Amino acid sequence: MNEEFSDDEKAGFYKAIYSRRDVRSHFTTAPIDDKVLTKILNAAHHAPSVGFSQPWNFILIKSQKTKNKIKESFDIEHARASEKIDGSKKSEYLALKLEGIIESPVNICVTYDPTKFGPFVIGRTSIPETGIYSVCCAIQNMWLSARAEGIGLGWVSILSNEVLKKQLGLPEHIIPIAYVCLGHVTNFETKPDLERAKWLPRLGLDEVVYYEKWQQKDVSDWNVIQQYIKSNLDYA
Amino acid sequence: MNEEFSDDEKAGFYKAIYSRRDVRSHFTTAPIDDKVLTKILNAAHHAPSVGFSQPWNFILIKSQKTKNKIKESFDIEHARASEKIDGSKKSEYLALKLEGIIESPVNICVTYDPTKFGPFVIGRTSIPETGIYSVCCAIQNMWLSARAEGIGLGWVSILSNEVLKKQLGLPEHIIPIAYVCLGHVTNFETKPDLERAKWLPRLGLDEVVYYEKWQQKDVSDWNVIQQYIKSNLDYA
Secondary structure (H helix, E strand, O other): OOOOOOHHHHHHHHHHHHHOOEOOOOEOOOOOOHHHHHHHHHHHHOOOOHHHOOOEEEEEEOOHHHHHHHHHHHHHHHHHHHOOOOHHHHHHHHHOOOOOOOOOOEEEEEEEOOOOOOOOOOOOOOOOOHHHHHHHHHHHHHHHHHHHOOEEEEEOOOOOHHHHHHHHOOOOOOEEEEEEEEEEEOOOOOOOHHHHOOOOOOOOHHHOEEEOOOOOOOOHHHHHHHHHHHOOOOOO | OOOOOOHHHHHHHHHHHHHOOEOOOOEOOOOOOHHHHHHHHHHHHOOOOHHHOOOEEEEEEOOHHHHHHHHHHHHHHHHHHHOOOOHHHHHHHHHOOOOOOOOOOEEEEEEEOOOOOOOOOOOOOOOOOHHHHHHHHHHHHHHHHHHHOOEEEEEOOOOOHHHHHHHHOOOOOOEEEEEEEEEEEOOOOOOOHHHHOOOOOOOOHHHOEEEOOOOOOOOHHHHHHHHHHHOOOOOO
């Protein structure tokens, strides 16, 4: 394999980065091809991990009974969350579709196992949380790979981890990190749902970049890149 | 943009997934083009985030003084970690090159700001850690984009977050998630350093996938995909 990326290869890569969406309302019930799902899982499994510990597991779910239990948990947690919002924002919140548990053909619970290849894991000695960070990298690989395969993925974070642990029979030491729904979609939106709904705006890149220290801007060493970043070039 | 990915576009995408490496020993001191670095940051900024909260910040570092302080912290934490290993593994551990702080031209600290767009963030009400998970997704986007641009990236997790916070002037509520080193490289290895050093083996995909419940295999509903997964097809 040539180490450098051609312009075409870069274009394919950035297409995944910029067209990936968090999918909730556009799922179809069409089944996912098993080979495609294997490719998506393999991409996840090739994420980086601290000390090469590969501390992730993927539990594939299509049982209607399990999905129903998870949906129940979503409903309870969703109602609880809505109590924290006031006035017009509350009705806006309740109108948003925030999960596709039942209608997506495959759900996946991604878990973290701190004991894998342990207890000594290279690079996890000073900051133990890096094990969990590795699992998140795997989830992002999965998400992007799903997009490249034309499969939508939605991360459902409004649920109880206790319910998840019980329904999936997770041992005490196993931490559920994500519950995601996968399926074919009617279409991929060009912008995130919450941006389209004007819930929140996309921040400019210059709003999230600092130079040398927290909140520092206008550092002479970084003047050129700061101009690029401020110009908000469309790299999408 | 056509929503579907052509075979060429998929090939470009998977090239990034499978040729990305955690780089420590192959950095050159050649500067990174500012436009390229902007593209890498923009890819990170287009990661998914819980409630579209975009809770990340990127602090770009090239100050030699800061790098020296971080390297000092690495040295202390690295020595401390080595005390936890016995015998031959210890000398193996000490022979591994685990950071490229000084020789890489750009270091980036990626931070998490739980207050951004808060306190109510959609989807973060039941599992507050999802804010941090979003930052990790951004880091993985950055990592893959760097690879596509021919830039090596190495995540240094052996350091003290307290030192980081002090050196970068982070407020109390800001959590450093990653400290990464970026630069051109002499070459990208085809396998992870720790796999090449036979520190740990790559697990088979079938070892990390379960069906419906924790540790469950051989579920009739999933027989076909299980065959694909067990066959260890080379999707790289």
